[in-house]
Amino acid sequence: MRVSEIHAPSSLAEVLEQRRRLPEAAFYAGGTELLREQAGRFLRLPPEIISLGAVPELRQVALTERFVEIGAAVTLAEILELRENAVPELLAVALRGVATPAIRNLATLGGNLATRSRFMDSWPALACLDALAEFRDASGSHWVNVNRIADAEGLPAPPAGALLSRVRIPLERWDAIAIRKVGLRDYPAAETAVFALAARAEKGILSEFRLAFAGERSLRLREVEARILGRRLPLNAKERRSFSGDYREAASSLPPGLKQQFGTLVDGALDLLSR
Amino acid sequence: MTIHFILNGEDVSMNATSADRLVDLLRERFGLHGAQADCRRGTCGKCLVLMDGRLAPSCLLPAFKARGREIVTYEGFAQTDEYADIAAGFAEAGVECCGFCDKGKILAAAAVVERSSRPTKEEILAEMAEVPCRCTDPETLVRGVQAAAERREGRRYRRASQ
Structure with a gap:
């Protein structure tokens, strides 16, 4: 002991x-x-140990x-x-x-x-x-x-x-938010992660789009977010495919289970912007 | 180290090391066997206590975390009017818990009715997720906790109007 x-x-x-x-x-x-x-x-x-409970x-x-x-x-x-x-x-x-x-x-x-x-x-x-x-x-x-x-x-x-x-x-206004915990095993484990999305539109134009995904590693693609910003909503099919491809490519190093679920969640988020 | 805290309404102190979990000391030093060290990972709900009125897994509490806090175990809670409200509410709704989960579910119900005088189904089920045993039908459990909350409110009202 x-x-x-x-x-x-x-x-x-x-x-x-x-x-x-x-x-x-x-x-x-x-x-x-x-x-x-x-x-x-x-x-x-x-x-x-420095115990912080009484500070x-x-x-x-x-x-x-x-x-x-x-x-x-x-x-x-x-x-x-x-x-x-x-x-x-x-x-x-x-x-x-x-x-x-x-x-x-x-x-x-x-x-x-x-x-x-x-x-x-x-x-x-x-x-x-x-x-x-x-x-x-x-x-x-x-x-x-x-x-x-x-x-x-x-x-x-x-x-x-x-x-x-x-x-x-x-503290800001958001028009769309999403949190999803993904993974088939007990959380937390190597094949578990959390997906977060926050988006805002002004007069039909996407003014904020932030998407983060993290488990053992984090994934946030600022350059893709920057390309999505300023697009008129709804996104067209070509834009949707392009951004989905960017995210899927960035997720290629994730464990297989996570990669698939991340792709599905990204497509769900882009579907939301395509309606 | 010596740790002073309030246990079931009484000032107590105990010697403990940093390696001791509260659940083990409650059982071994104070003879309070209502909290059981089963999973030791905070997931089974058998070691639950109330710490400053909030539900806490005592297996995930090093003894030093009890310093200066108020700890209520199932044995202490069973002496209170709040326990009587829950026991009566459970009986009224027909809640019958097994020996694995009964103490944890009663303390979880106590935490719910402490926070809310009219707890919703969602609030109740969220708190009851603490005790993963499936022996009780969730709908019955919800009715039991809501009946307990009503009894508690009624008792408070009667006391205030006396």
């Missing part, structure tokens, strides 16, 4: 100070991802007309209980799909977004919403677009050693 040292700071300043002293320490908030694969009698936690700055929610800021240690259940329109529906739908209510009572937004092993449910929605994540370390505060949490190969790459402290999510 391995015993860890638990540190329980009560302010963000203390968290950062402890992090400076203990650079190898792991942050612990909801812990659901860390414990998910541990079925033994005793837990195996990293040797040094008030990480538990705050601030709402303005233009965006909502959610502390990284706010639980998924608490986010879903915020008043109507305080959270974009795209994110709410994604979070309602996470595990079960009791696990959503423990799991936090920070843990869901900053997991290094894979992309979890919130990433595709937050990527489509162009949310910003604030990371803090000894050098200060750094705001990073959620899309940049993926590296060039599409793998999760939250800034090393930094603490995800809050997420700023723009």
Whole structure:
């Protein structure tokens, strides 16, 4: 049985100070991802733990007309209980799909977004919403677009050693949104992923189109989105085929099951724009 | 480390290591066997407790996470008026749970009626998904939880008007 040292700071300043002293320490908030694969009698936690549950700055929610800021240690259940329109529906739908209510009572937004092993449910929605994540370390505060949490190969790459402290999510009108969890096996596994779509039209012209797909890797094709934008709706058959082909080609490296489902979902999204 | 928390309404403390799960300490230190460590992955619903009024799988809670919190186990909840509301609501609707899931379903029902005085079918089924046992017909379960919520509201109303 391995015993860890638990540190329980009560302010963000203390968290950062402890992090400076203990650079190898792991942050612990909801812990659901860390414990998910541990079925033994005793837990195996990293040797040094910085528990974030009693840090008030990480538990705050601030709402303005233009965006909502959610502390990284706010639980998924608490986010879903915020008043109507305080959270974009795209994110709410994604979070309602996470595990079960009791696990959503423990799991936090920070843990869901900053997991290094894979992309979890919130990433595709937050990527489509162009949310910003604030990371803090000894050098200060750094705001990073959620899309940049993926590296060039599409793998999760939250800034090393930094603490995800809050997420700023723009509140905008969307005319069409979709979230689909795909995969034939228990989630999460190699052949599971989450698909997110957000689109908006102005006077019959497509003014926003964002499509993200993520499991072990992320997929978001900014250049294809840029080519779709500004098209008059409905898309014609030629446009539809062209964009579908672009997405299918980009998905060629996905596992076979995922590739097929991704193609079907992309075609569904393009069908929506073709009606 | 010593962890202080409230367990079934009483201030308690326990010595624990970082490797201990709350479910095991509830059983071994406090003799509360209502929560069972079955899957140890938070999926079977047998270890559920209420933590600060919210449903939580105690197998996914390291003991240190209980510090300063209020934990209610099935045994503690069974002593409350809220339990009586749920037991009566379940009986009225004809809900009969098996020994695998009865405690989890009662605590899940408690979490639903704590949040909503008139829970919808969707709210109830979402919370009941916590306990995957299929021994009870979902429609009957929904009626049972709604009957429990009505009883709870009625009791609160009577108390307020006294």
